[in-house]
Amino acid sequence: MRANVKVNKDRLVSEIDDRIYGSFIEHLGRAVYEGIYEPDHPTANELGFREDVIEAVSELNVPLVRYPGGNFVSGYKWEDGIGPRENRPKRLDLAWRSVETNEVGLHEFVDWAKQANTEVNMAVNLGTRGVEAACNLLEYSNHPGGTYWSDLRKENGAEEPFNIQTWCLGNEMDGPWQIGAKTADEYGRLAQETAKAMKLVDDSIELVLCGSSSNKMPTFGEWEYTVLDHAYDHIDYLSLHLYWENFENDLPNYLAKSMQMDSFIKDVAAICDAVKAKKGSDKTINLSFDEWNVWYHSKEADSKREPWDIAPPLLEDIYNFEDALLVGCGLITLLNNSDRVKIACLAQLVNVIAPIMTVKDGEVWRQPTFYPFMQASNYGRGHVLDLQLESPTYDTKEFKNVPYLESTAIVNEEKNEVVIFAVNRSENETLSIDVDLEGFGDLTIIESTELADYDIKLTLDKDHEAMEIKDNHSFQSEGTNVKGDFKPLSWNMVRLQYK
Known part of the structure; x- marks a missing residue:
């Protein structure tokens, strides 16, 4: 099969907001305890954080991490996680029916984020709490001093403010599973008043309003319109959540599910613009x-777990090669919609539906999904180019005209680089690619790599080194033209230098 790609240096979609490569740590399962925090581990630093995990996170170059939830936040009292550890209460976490020790709280997570070279995307509890608790948390975190909450932060060891800039107004408030779930009008009013008050405390922050938990919710669309109608003037972003599964083991349909993400983004952006027009x-x-990933492998095991353990092994999906290909398609979709998607959080980062896994008292290892995310995050910075694609297509039970080639092209003007990411969805056929890059002058290939030639069900839990990114020697450049081959079922990156 053949596919043609054309880009022009002057035709840009958008500048990429680095936060599109964000992730997520929730007080859920072993994400925090035995994940990022294990004070008795051989690699633990003086604060109890695993240095081997920090090293793996640094490889992903994650600029933003959402915290502390997720469903967990809707029953969370943030005050439980400050002050001397010996005085912190153990609580029942009703979201995941676990016991939360509060050994790690706000100060500890901010310290971890600094060590991991990332920023905190803080969520506030709008399930069981509201305006006052959210403003108190913001004052504690960001106010310089001279007030009750800011001075208490100093007493607890943080002289300087945390200066957290991105805040989520609750989590999945439309979901009946959510503690304190609300109707659109109930949530919209609460979010409006919370946002208004928080920006009186600190007008430099940016606020994320809860959209629908998925585009399959019965109130999808109506929810977005209603909550925006209430809170539009006081918020900055609207959230989307989406998880993929392959229970039916239908590979062509599974790899097409990134198209669902694309239509979801476009639908929600249209609703935002409709409310904008209504309000003038x-x-x-x-x-x-701020939540997206594959999530289905662990659901049967999770349904059999007994409640009220501390840091139980929950949502520990063991990913395979086909999952890595779909995550790659998701990354490409987010980039191609970077004119509207400014923040994205792969849910989650460690142990819980995560690219990074840990063994208690033992090693850290990387899942197949680690590799496309690592390459996209490290090399997908700059501006997305408007990519004109001619590719053969196929149909599935859910999707029509699915291109075998899923691709994006990015120009990094600081480095004089063009980077192409691509997935070949075909199970059997190589895609011969002809890329025309107008306006760049002569191009030279820096590197071309592939994640290919693996069984689609290959996992890395037994042999952590069984998968690796390899060189693809098929690519050649001549002037502004680049040609090469993408193998069947492959994730690919081509980096080009221009003068």
């Missing part, structure tokens, strides 16, 4: 896709 506003609401 000059402000555009952009999107925060």
Whole structure:
């Protein structure tokens, strides 16, 4: 099969907000305890954080991490996680029916984020709490001093403010599973008043309003319109959540599911613009896709677990090669929608539906999904180019005209680089690619790599080194033209230098 790609240096989709490569740590399962925090581990530093995990996170170059939830936040009292550890209460976490020790709280997570070279995306509890608790948390975190909450932060060891800039107004408040779930009008009013008050405390922050938990919710669309109608003037982003599964073991349909993400983004952006037009506003609401990933492998085991353990092994999906290909398609989709998607959080980062896994008292290892995320995050910075694609297509039970080639192209003007990411969805056929890059002058190949030639069900839990990114020697450049081959079922990156 053949596919043609054309880009022009002057035709840009958008600058990429680095936060599109964000992730997520929730007080859920072993994400925090035995994940990022294990004070008795051989690699633990003086604060109890695993240095081997920090090293793996640094390889992903994650600029933003959402915390502390997720469903967990809707029953969370943030005050439980400050002050001397010996005085912190153990609580029942009703979201995941576990016991939360509060050994790690706000100060500890901010310290971890600094060590991992990332920023905190803080969520506030709008399930069982509201305006006052959210403002108190913001004052504690960001106010310089001279007030009760800011001075208490100093007493607890943090002289300087945390200066957390991105805040989520609750989590999945439309979901009946959510503690304190609300109707759209109930949540919209609460979010409006919380946002208004928080920006009186600190007008430099950016706020994320909860959209629908998925585009399959019965209130999808109506929810977005209603909550935006209430809170539009006071918020900056609207959230989207999406998880993929392959229970039916239908590979062509599974790899096409990134098209669901694309249509979800476009639908929500249209609703945002409809509310903008209704209000006659000059402000555009952009999107925060702050939960997305594959999640289905662990659900049967999770359903059999007994409640009220501390850090139980929950949502520990063991990913395979086909999952890595779909995550690659998801990354490409987010980039191609970077004009509206400014924040995205791969849910989650460690142990819980995560690219990074740990063994208690033992090693850290990387899942197949680690590799496309690592390459995209490290090399996908700059501006997305408007990519004109001619590719053969196929149909599935859910999707029509699915291109075998899923691709994006990025120009990094600081490095004089063009980077192409691509997935070949075909199970059997190589895609011969002809890329025309107008306006760049002569191009030379820095590197071309592939994640290919693996069984689609290959996992790395037994042999952590059984998968690796390899060189693809098929690519050649001549002037502004680049040609090469993408193997069947492959994730690919081509980096080009221009003068």
